[in-house]
Amino acid sequence: MANKHLTIKQLTVIVGGGLTPRMVRHYHKLGLLPEAQRSSGNYRLYTDADVQQLRRILALKSQGFQLDDIRQLLNSPEMMSFDALASQLQQQYHSVTEQLARLRQTASALEEFLLRDKGSQDTQLQALEQLKQVEIESAFGLQDLDRLWDGLHATQNIQPEDFSESLQQILPDLSKKNEIEKDLLSKLVFACGDVSLVNFVRLSKDAIVAARHNLNEDCEIVADVSPVFAALDRTRIRHLGANVKTLIDDPHIHSVDEAERKFWQDKEWLEKLKQLKPGCILVIGYAPSVLMSALKLVEEEELQPSLIIGMPIGFNHAPFSKRRLMNSKVEYITTVGTLGGGLLAAVALNALVGSLIERPDCHCYLSHRQ
Template identity: 55%
Template sequence: MNNQVIQHLTIKEFTSAVGGGITPRMVRHYHQLGLLPQPVRSHSNYRLYNENDVRRLQRIVALKQQGFQLNHIREILKVEPEADTTITLMSQLQQQYRTVMQQISQLRQTASALEGLLGRDRDCQIMQAEVFSQLKLLEVETQAGVGELENLWSKLDAEVHTHPEVFQESLQWLLPDLSDRSEIEQHLISQMVLACGDVSLVSFLRLGNQAIASTREALKLGCQVVVDTFSVAAALDNTRLAHLGCQIETLINNPHVTTAKEAEIAFWQHQEWREKLLQLTKGCVLVIGYAPSVLLEVCQGIQNQQIQPALVIAMPIGFSHAPAAKRQLMQTSVPFMTIEGTLGGGLLAATALNALVESLLDKPDCHCYLS
């Protein structure tokens, strides 16, 4: 596209030049929100766009793909990139983050209230029906009304003493529609949600490059299982793994290293562990639950064709290195399982492998994950 065309783009040519699924309707919406400046008009009153408009919309698309909401993008774009405004931008982003966290907190409270109702099993639902009927009639404008509301919740909560919790019934009401997932993947998701109690985890779980198929084949062959710390090793199902002939090896073999901070520092300070990582057996399963630098080193080793694992379960904890390491992993060709962003931890990483081992032993001939 030559410069003459770039200076006079119609809205259709504009969206085509930007790509990313942008439509003319979205462009008009961005004008209304103040994300895009109003364009000049032709003699026939058509909107005309130039190269600067293309670059600005490309920035909007890129930021949106990274998870920023439109109102936050508008604030980011207010800062002129030519000026030395790092401190201003950081302060602005910090304020946006606090606002988002406040919104998340409010939504979490609403979600908790809904979970308290939807998560009830059948034995609790008789009392729940009675509570619902009384809620409709309840007047809560006075302190007495608020007390009456608390009494209704107490009646509902009293039912939990009559029987153990039926987890699968609760999950049926709370989990999103997983009908497009294989039976093995549904089991994996359920186990991970139960491990942390957070249903929203489903939205951030990522499996790629035939992760389940590759793992099942490796486990059948009695592959080596390598974990980053003893805390992860302790949470693995050693009995089932031993039955499959899989040996567990701990990379950071210091039993006193139990936290993400300790694992990160220890891995950086000991060159022998970095060297040991690059000598892993081909077709092993890597389980990283704490140290993001271990995952970064794994990605580098994969890129340099020094290691070739059958699966990388990557759930390190961290606020800068961990999300970056996970993004790097998802760009490799190896089978992977990870949780986008900062979510993770040794228990979740171990639970993921345990669920895959369990489904392999319970359903060795199942091929639902291949569809």
């Protein structure tokens, strides 16, 4: 293709990724693409260099970069040094987190109104009228807004809350999920108080099938550390006949750092991983190194878990280990990125155990498999 020129339509087909002629023309206008050569009929002609440039643009877009940032990254040679690139990425990260914080505040405000008790509707309408008068862009307006929220809270009726009803008002559309998965997602949301978590939970196609089958077969359930073990509903697990144990059974471990150091300092834990029974369920909520080591053993056929609930904590190894889990041949339940933790991992397992006890004859998850 080095000496062959492409039309704009041919270019979009070769680059792929949803690229359209309109997008190409827009990138020309923004300076992301150099001006193309022209045919005798005044049609744009493209080369292999343009194909490569467009693939870089789409790759950066897929990671969340704005077009202005992409132009800086690709058009300024000095920006491609590691330090400069890291600085640019850091600025982008802080900008995104600030946007997320503002969106989270907006979501919280909407939740305040949507989840008010029905008996407080008059107060809610009054608050909305007051809200129209608040200049929320000024510092004084923000103080007024805080007082408005405080007033709303002061009028809240003291009565039992119907958590399930409240949750249904703010959950996204889960109609394509089976009842077992809906229950799992609801319990995870209750555990962290953040409905947006639903968008970051990932289950393999047969994760629920594997969990229910092996829990009925008295399987071995293994938590990575004692805090995760402590959060498991061992009474219900024993009711199913399953056995629960801890991999790194040191009661003095209370943090991810301690779990990571302990795992690497003593090879005993790696040997314990190798000795786990086929069909076991791993519940990993702290140490990403445990998850990565388990996956390596799976690849080497030295470990055959039926399911891995992988939600380790961390900002570097944890996201990487979860991606590796999702690309493995093991059935999994995990969370995207840095979200996770021991409580969520334990809640996921507890939800599966609970649904099996409460709905032993439910097979809805079989018809919803994707």
